[in-house]
Ligand SMILES: [Fe+2]
């Protein structure tokens with residue numbers, strides 16, 4: 001998957017804030033035109049956190065993931081979750097100040113020319129004007145406004161797209177196909193929304209896990225959703241499986257054993273000697289019992305993410321490899337090779353990863369689960 005460009009060494013960086021609810025070709029077109037005109041190293045898309053002037057918007061993670069999907073095939077586009085992670089209202093000045101601390105690059109703040117007319121309403125507007133270069137782009141329908149840059153008109157807005165979805169009107173060609181798949185698979189903006197409470201589950205996961213493990217989990221979600229979009233796997237199932245895969249990871253050894261007893265999970269002697277590996281099976285139990293997940297494919301993907309199994313589905317392969325290559329993983333020798341391979345071929349990526357894991361365990365004199373060995377043999381022969 002794409003990694004963040006070398007932000008520190010960049011000379012010119014575009015900053016594109018927005019609700020991206022959903023992100024569409026209007027945003028992407030503006031970013032590309034500005035990047036070309038000002039020879040920017042890259043454009044950073046920053047989905048807004050909690051804006052001071054708007055009350056409701058779609059769950060943060062949906063807007064973030066849609067923006068990631070939209071930017072995946074442009075090496076000059078990157079997405080930042082900095083506003084989503086900051087508590088309280090989002091003000092542009094705070095974002096720009098933070099970016100200035102992280103880079104010496106010149107920042108090009110991309111803004112609608114009509115927004116500039118309301119500059120005096122912005123927090124610390126004077127300082128904001130001095131901190132970065134402003135690129136005012138004119139949106140269609142605002143011919144009276146002078147702008148730095150004329151963008152070939154794409155009269156698209158998030159509001160119009162949401163209305164079209166609600167009325168069951170076509171949205172194809174208004175936004176990337178990858179984003180449309182996300183909207184469809186997760187039933188966003190529709191009259192009958194998804195009955196899965198993504199925000200509620202995500203909040204529970206955040207409470208259950210340490211900050212570090214939760215960050216890993218969000219990395220697995222992002223990787224799984226990106227790869228699912230490439231390999232035509234259901235994005236909703238990818239999201240939920242990734243979100244819950246390590247839910248039980250941080251229970252202690254004793255707690256895990258007690259939970260197995262409570263859930264009446266049979267333990268063989270291997271599991272008794274290797275209690276840590278049980279967290280996949282326990283997480284699947286929690287998915288079922290605490291969050292009402294009944295989809296067998298999701299439950300299997302969570303349950304088997306540590307070892308794989310004979311006959312593992314594409315979703316199971318997706319979660320196993322996403323866990324291994326998510327963006328916050330510390331470097332290991334085949335990490336980049338796995339990231340490239342997982343885009344081309346999920347099965348080959350899993351084979352390479354499982355071979356290396358089994359080899360590593362054997363070299364360390366550790367016990368290897370026969371389920372994993374059988375899963376590898378099955379992947380190699382299928
Ligand atoms: Fe895990």
Ligand SMILES: [Fe+2]
Pocket residue numbers: 216220245246323
């Ligand atoms: Fe994990």
